[in-house]
Amino acid sequence: MTDGNTARQPLWVTAALLGVSAVLIVVFVLLGNWQVRRLVWKQELIAAVDARAFGEPAGVPTPFDPHQHAYLRASVDxxxxxxxxxxxxxxxxxxxxxxxxxxxxxxxxxxWVNRGYVPAEVQNPADWSPLSLPITGLLRPGVSGGTLLERNDPAAGRWVSRDPMAMSKALNLGPTLPYFIDADHQGASGTWPRGGLTVVRFRNPHLAYALTWYAMAALFAAALAYLIWSGRVARRL
Structure with a gap:
C-alpha cells in the first residue's frame, strides 16, 4: 500500500510557488498603478495640446520649449x-x-515653414500655389538626424525628417530657429502644397494596459489562494 505522505508536494516547492506568486502580484499591481499615472499624464497632455492647437493664434514664443509650445497655434510674419x-x-x-x-x-x-504635402508627381514648384505671408499654423520641434530606418543626407539633398538646423546649415542660411511651423493650407482647396494636415491625435491605451495588469494580479491572487487552500486540505489527509 502506498504511503499517503509520498504523494504530497514537498514543502519547499509550495513555499517557492507562494513566494513567486506573491512577488508577481506586487509587480502586476505596481505596473497597473504606473499605467494609471501614465493615463492621467496622457489625458493632461491631450487637453493641453487641444487648447494650444485649436485656440486663437499666438505670437512666436521666446524661448521655445517643446514641452509647452509644441502644437501651439501661432501666426508669424x-x-x-x-x-x-x-x-x-x-x-x-x-x-x-x-x-x-x-x-x-x-x-x-x-x-522653416512646412507648406504642406505634395505627391511625388507634383515636385515642380511651377505647379504649386505661391506662399503668402503672414503664416498661421502649428509650431513643431525639429527632428534631427532622420528616422529609425533612414538618415538625412544633406550632401545628396535627401531628407527624411524635418530638421531646420541641418537644412539651414546645408544652405548656409545663418541663425535658425530650432522649430518649424506647419502652415495652414493656402490657396484653393485643390491646390498644392496641401497644408493643414498636421495630425493632432495621441494614442491613449493606458487604461486598457492598467486593467490588463490588474487582471493578471487578480489571477495570480486567485492562484495563490488556491495553493494555500490545497495545502491545508493536503495536511488534513
Whole structure:
C-alpha cells in the first residue's frame, strides 16, 4: 500500500510557488498603478495640446520649449528667402510624397515653414500655389538626424525628417530657429502644397494596459489562494 505522505508536494516547492506568486502580484499591481499615472499624464497632455492647437493664434514664443509650445497655434510674419524649397520624404493619409519646406527670415532668425504635402508627381514648384505671408499654423520641434530606418543626407539633398538646423546649415542660411511651423493650407482647396494636415491625435491605451495588469494580479491572487487552500486540505489527509 502506498504511503499517503509520498504523494504530497514537498514543502519547499509550495513555499517557492507562494513566494513567486506573491512577488508577481506586487509587480502586476505596481505596473497597473504606473499605467494609471501614465493615463492621467496622457489625458493632461491631450487637453493641453487641444487648447494650444485649436485656440486663437499666438505670437512666436521666446524661448521655445517643446514641452509647452509644441502644437501651439501661432501666426508669424517675415520675408520669403530666395531659396529653393527642400522636399522631405512624407507618408500621409493621401499617400507617399513630400513635405515642402521653405525658409522665411524673421526678426528672430530663419524659420522653416512646412507648406504642406505634395505627391511625388507634383515636385515642380511651377505647379504649386505661391506662399503668402503672414503664416498661421502649428509650431513643431525639429527632428534631427532622420528616422529609425533612414538618415538625412544633406550632401545628396535627401531628407527624411524635418530638421531646420541641418537644412539651414546645408544652405548656409545663418541663425535658425530650432522649430518649424506647419502652415495652414493656402490657396484653393485643390491646390498644392496641401497644408493643414498636421495630425493632432495621441494614442491613449493606458487604461486598457492598467486593467490588463490588474487582471493578471487578480489571477495570480486567485492562484495563490488556491495553493494555500490545497495545502491545508493536503495536511488534513
Amino acid at each position: 517675415g520675408r520669403l528667402l530666395d531659396q529653393p524649397a527642400v522636399l522631405v520624404k512624407a507618408v500621409t493619409g493621401s499617400g507617399p510624397g513630400y513635405w515642402v519646406m521653405s525658409p522665411i527670415k524673421t526678426d528672430r532668425g530663419v524659420l
